[in-house]
Amino acid sequence: MPSVSFPKIEAAYRDRFPESAKLYETARRLFPNGVTHDGRFLLPFPVYVNRAEGSRKWTAEGRELVDYWVGHGSLLLGHSHPAVVEAVQRQAALCTHPGACHELEIRWAEAVQRLFPSAERMRFTNSGTEATLMAVRVARIASGRKKVLKFAGHFHGWHDSLIPAADGPYQSDSNAAPDAGRDYPTPGVTEGTLSDLVVIPPNDLAAVARAIDKHQPACLILEATGGHWGTVPMRGEFLRGLRQLTRDKNVILIFDEVITGFRVHPGGSQGHYEITPDLTSLAKILAGGLPGGCLAGRADLMQAIEFDNPFGRKMKHPGTYNANPLSAAAGVAALAVVATGEPCRQANAVAAQLRHELNQLFARKSANWVAYGEFSGIKFLPEYDGPRPDGDDFIPYGGSLEKLDRKFDPSLSHAFRCAMLLGGVDVFGLGAMTSSAHSARDVDQTVAAMDRAIDLLRADKLLR
Ligand SMILES: Cc1ncc(COP(=O)(O)O)c(C=O)c1O
Numbered sequence: 001m002p003s004v005s006f007p008k009i010e011a012a013y014r015d016r017f018p019e020s021a022k023l024y025e026t027a028r029r030l031f032p033n034g035v036t037h038d039g040r041f042l043l044p045f046p047v048y049v050n051r052a053e054g055s056r057k058w059t060a061e062g063r064e065l066v067d068y069w070v071g072h073g074s075l076l077l078g079h080s081h082p083a084v085v086e087a088v089q090r091q092a093a094l095c096t097h098p099g100a101c102h103e104l105e106i107r108w109a110e111a112v113q114r115l116f117p118s119a120e121r122m123r124f125t126n127s128g129t130e131a132t133l134m135a136v137r138v139a140r141i142a143s144g145r146k147k148v149l150k151f152a153g154h155f156h157g158w159h160d161s162l163i164p165a166a167d168g169p170y171q172s173d174s175n176a177a178p179d180a181g182r183d184y185p186t187p188g189v190t191e192g193t194l195s196d197l198v199v200i201p202p203n204d205l206a207a208v209a210r211a212i213d214k215h216q217p218a219c220l221i222l223e224a225t226g227g228h229w230g231t232v233p234m235r236g237e238f239l240r241g242l243r244q245l246t247r248d249k250n251v252i253l254i255f256d257e258v259i260t261g262f263r264v265h266p267g268g269s270q271g272h273y274e275i276t277p278d279l280t281s282l283a284k285i286l287a288g289g290l291p292g293g294c295l296a297g298r299a300d301l302m303q304a305i306e307f308d309n310p311f312g313r314k315m316k317h318p319g320t321y322n323a324n325p326l327s328a329a330a331g332v333a334a335l336a337v338v339a340t341g342e343p344c345r346q347a348n349a350v351a352a353q354l355r356h357e358l359n360q361l362f363a364r365k366s367a368n369w370v371a372y373g374e375f376s377g378i379k380f381l382p383e384y385d386g387p388r389p390d391g392d393d394f395i396p397y398g399g400s401l402e403k404l405d406r407k408f409d410p411s412l413s414h415a416f417r418c419a420m421l422l423g424g425v426d427v428f429g430l431g432a433m434t435s436s437a438h439s440a441r442d443v444d445q446t447v448a449a450m451d452r453a454i455d456l457l458r459a460d461k462l463l464r
Pocket of ligand 1: 156
């Protein structure tokens with residue numbers, strides 16, 4: 001447990017959420033750290049949520065919160081969208097697992113293909129982690145090579161091949177010969193697996209070219225809007241350079257659109273930037289808030305999963321819940337709404353408004369924080385000492401990996417989340433994500449909660 005100290009905020013928080021405290025006491029005896037996802041860990045205890053609708057959710061105490069977790073990004077339409085609820089209820093009464101092919105999986109795949117023209121063939125999985133795991137394996141079979149290139153600070157799920165270097169500290173010398181993931185020892189991951197991974201600094205095309213020449217990798221995988229959902233932003237010019245370079249050097253380009261897919265644009269970051277990757281991993285919004293993922297891409301590469309294929313090696317792909325009908329029903333219903341383009345526009349617009357108003361607040365209160373981000377993502381950067389933003393395309397510290405993706409004192413991050421919860425707002429760590437259900441009223445409440453949170457953090461001596 002990190003040692004944390006924020007006595008005033010903690011006392012108010014314990015007083016406000018007594019039922020959650022009781023539930024957590026039991027949870028601690030069941031789950032490591034009392035939680036079922038590392039990101040939900042919070043000191044002195046997390047809040048427990050019973051019910052949610054639109055942009056709001058209600059805790060075990062009945063306290064109403066503005067929600068910026070939006071189902072870890074899966075709920076672009078907000079909680080319990082009527083079309084999704086109706087589709088899932090109808091399907092639950094028909095069958096939850098036919099143990100057979102079913103028509104909805106076809107409708108689901110067609111909906112994906114309409115929005116992602118690069119999805120010539122696809123296979124459904126149960127999560128984003130499984131989709132990127134499949135991407136790497138397909139790329140290895142199709143290319144006959146084994147090494148994988150990834151950017152430092154990019155998260156692609158928690159399987160052995162790609163979890164190394166998802167978090168700092170990072171190797172800072174971008175001119176050093178790009179080398180194996182061995183520089184990123186990861187508990188539980190073998191040396192052999194690490195040595196098949198090559199980690200390169202983000203936004204440095206020359207480093208990518210050097211790494212390709214040296215390691216002859218099967219593929220390059222990336223979060224196209226930047227590591228940790230844009231914490232260290234990537235922009236179109238760099239992405240176009242990557243597309244050209246990987247095509248010239250015959251390296252399979254994989255866009256991990258688990259979070260950006262259907263969110264930044266109905267056709268994901270590839271739709272927004274008009275770039276066609278070779279393979280794409282999708283999840284989250286894909287399944288309308290239920291579990292589900294998929295790997296999609298070029299038909300010739302996806303042949304790696306077919307029984308008789310030109311590579312002479314088949315990738316085995318079973319999975320009890322692949323394309324399960326509840327997720328398919330939710331996905332088909334959600335993607336029909338996404339296809340109108342309205343949800344992305346609304347979520348992006350409300351996030352831009354929130355970033356703008358928070359920066360005005362930080363300036364008004366002389367708080368050394370800044371808000372930045374693009375699309376429907378909002379990042380909070382504490383201890384900021386650079387120039388104030390002059391527009392919404394502002395990137396602090398010129399996009400420095402070390403400065404933007406750094407660890408803060410755990411007291412600050414835990415205290416900040418608790419302080420925001422006291423103001424009726426649940427933020428996603430030092431960040432937030434909007435849905436199309438978020439409104440100007442949510443923005444007002446969030447700015448007011450941040451105003452009070454700054455005072456509370458100052459009272460506990462965690463902010464100047
Ligand atoms: C870019 C990216 N890839 C992969 C994953 C893993 O997806 P899942 O949590 O569904 O396994 C995530 C999850 O947040 C993600 O953001």
